[in-house]
Amino acid sequence: MLQSDKVDTASQRAGKHGGAVASGPLDRVMERLTRLMASHSSRRSFAGRASAWLTLGSLIPVLPVSRASAAPVKPASKPKAPTPFAASAQTTDPTACNYWRYCAIDGFLCAACGGGVHSCPPGTSPSPTSWIGTCFNPADGRSYLVAYRDCCGQDACSQPPCLGTEGDQPSYRPQANNDIIWCFGTGALLYNCSTSVIVGNAS
Amino acid sequence: MSFLQVFRLATAVCATGLLAGSVSERALASDPVLQEEESDVVRLAPVTPHRVLVHDEAGQHAKDGRVYVVDADAGKLLGMVQAAYNANVVQDPAGKAFYVAETVWSRGNRGDRLDLLPAYDPQTLTITSDEVLPGRALVTPKKNDLSISNDGKHVYVFSMVPTSAVHVVDTVSHKVTQTVDIPGCALTYPWGNAGFTSICADGGLANVSLDGTRATVTHTAPFFDPEKDPVFEHSPTRRPDGKTWFISYSGLVYPTALSADTKIETNWSLQEAAGMKRAPAAESPFVVTWRPGGWHLSALHYASGHLFVLMHQGTYWTHKQAGTEIWELDVKTHKLLHRIPLQHPSTMVAVTQDASPLMFTTDRSGTFYIWDATSGKLLRQMPHLGEDLYFALAPGE
Numbered sequence: 001m002l003q004s005d006k007v008d009t010a011s012q013r014a015g016k017h018g019g020a021v022a023s024g025p026l027d028r029v030m031e032r033l034t035r036l037m038a039s040h041s042s043r044r045s046f047a048g049r050a051s052a053w054l055t056l057g058s059l060i061p062v063l064p065v066s067r068a069s070a071a072p073v074k075p076a077s078k079p080k081a082p083t084p085f086a087a088s089a090q091t092t093d094p095t096a097c098n099y100w101r102y103c104a105i106d107g108f109l110c111a112a113c114g115g116g117v118h119s120c121p122p123g124t125s126p127s128p129t130s131w132i133g134t135c136f137n138p139a140d141g142r143s144y145l146v147a148y149r150d151c152c153g154q155d156a157c158s159q160p161p162c163l164g165t166e167g168d169q170p171s172y173r174p175q176a177n178n179d180i181i182w183c184f185g186t187g188a189l190l191y192n193c194s195t196s197v198i199v200g201n202a203s
Numbered sequence: 204m205s206f207l208q209v210f211r212l213a214t215a216v217c218a219t220g221l222l223a224g225s226v227s228e229r230a231l232a233s234d235p236v237l238q239e240e241e242s243d244v245v246r247l248a249p250v251t252p253h254r255v256l257v258h259d260e261a262g263q264h265a266k267d268g269r270v271y272v273v274d275a276d277a278g279k280l281l282g283m284v285q286a287a288y289n290a291n292v293v294q295d296p297a298g299k300a301f302y303v304a305e306t307v308w309s310r311g312n313r314g315d316r317l318d319l320l321p322a323y324d325p326q327t328l329t330i331t332s333d334e335v336l337p338g339r340a341l342v343t344p345k346k347n348d349l350s351i352s353n354d355g356k357h358v359y360v361f362s363m364v365p366t367s368a369v370h371v372v373d374t375v376s377h378k379v380t381q382t383v384d385i386p387g388c389a390l391t392y393p394w395g396n397a398g399f400t401s402i403c404a405d406g407g408l409a410n411v412s413l414d415g416t417r418a419t420v421t422h423t424a425p426f427f428d429p430e431k432d433p434v435f436e437h438s439p440t441r442r443p444d445g446k447t448w449f450i451s452y453s454g455l456v457y458p459t460a461l462s463a464d465t466k467i468e469t470n471w472s473l474q475e476a477a478g479m480k481r482a483p484a485a486e487s488p489f490v491v492t493w494r495p496g497g498w499h500l501s502a503l504h505y506a507s508g509h510l511f512v513l514m515h516q517g518t519y520w521t522h523k524q525a526g527t528e529i530w531e532l533d534v535k536t537h538k539l540l541h542r543i544p545l546q547h548p549s550t551m552v553a554v555t556q557d558a559s560p561l562m563f564t565t566d567r568s569g570t571f572y573i574w575d576a577t578s579g580k581l582l583r584q585m586p587h588l589g590e591d592l593y594f595a596l597a598p599g600e
Binding site: 087155156165167173174176 | 389435
């Protein structure tokens, strides 16, 4: 069905612009030459018929099938959301729990606590360590590696918490666990809020 | 008004007042006179099977966590102790003491870090020793990050400072007798008087046998896929014999006899026990079915072998979602016995270990619900006992 649609569209374009749609200089030269010969000869003449064949031959490269294959590759349809969280995630409000990067966040959103998606609130320190999740971005259809880095040094932020659990594994898999206080190396390991920092493309 | 008139009026007012006073005194004279008092402190009776410890994380100001002591028969708060910053608590199996693992800093949110293991007298709730630990794991409280041997002589403290290890604390000498490195593993599931098992990142177990200041570690082969269907940390251990039922995210139960030579038996399915299909795991994340979930999501009544699991309807990766039902299952027959609906979804379930067991749940407001575990009937509730009730401990666990 999609193929037919393409053929129809390409045919209309070829008809509308006539021979002007010839794809190269050689095509255009041949077409003009053929038309010139036809206009100066009998319609029943061999030259006329031969010119018609030549014209047809010169137009072969511009037939719809050829045009379709020569056209830039149309982007494939976006990948489907791989998980339930991704299927309902949004990409505009980082202060809401269903923001796409928060697929596995556990705790308070720094974006709602004076910081940002990848910024700590003033008075806190970013943790140099973290665990890594993988979240699907509905806007571009790609999955990204997201580091959930904690901001530390003040007690818990007062805003409502969020709990994303996609890919969250138990603490015996610390590299994929969102319960650990990831404030190692920040002085007091007091947890304030969580950021989600893109650290790579996982697609 | 002349001066004489003013004098007469004042005299009348005073006389009326005196008369009223004398009448009042006569009325009070019949009541006993309140005696002078001395300040004192309540001393609790010895521990009973229905006196439980309830952990409150106080997640929005976790420096102020606490442990409540509750009389579940009366639905009464008996007292509380401090349990600072992602603390943990474990109780001596004989009820002689309980221990809180906690962390403080010398200047509140800064300064020198101090990891502590105070031991509490269960009748006075006073500290009998205040052991300083080399470190402990700071993680949202998981019961099995702190455990105790059957005889109550060893407390096992899981630590991540700086690597995965378990500090063994002698509760008699109040000293750390040794630190056992368990690289790639975490948590402690106690067995016997001198051993525990940890879960490892490869889907196997590490078994630690203690002998004085020495330890021997053995490993099982991996028996579950930690990426596609890991087992919950809050899987119950039957203290008398160390049998543990590891429950996976999808609902598979792995009966495991813990020892230096741990044996893992064939798994069975919670959903099949209820006459349903086995639930898919990470390979089919959109399939909605009944699944185990919550925080402290399971409890075992040792004598009857009845397993209580919080269940909800959801997709895969909803393993921390509060349960809307409790499924009561028989671990011998692998049959579902009861489905107990919860009007208020709970992330925590616990049971006492006596012959007339009570069961406990909570809700988002921190209310503590007390159930008859045999009939499945709600008996009473303690509204807003705390803020974030993570788990409850009954004597003998």
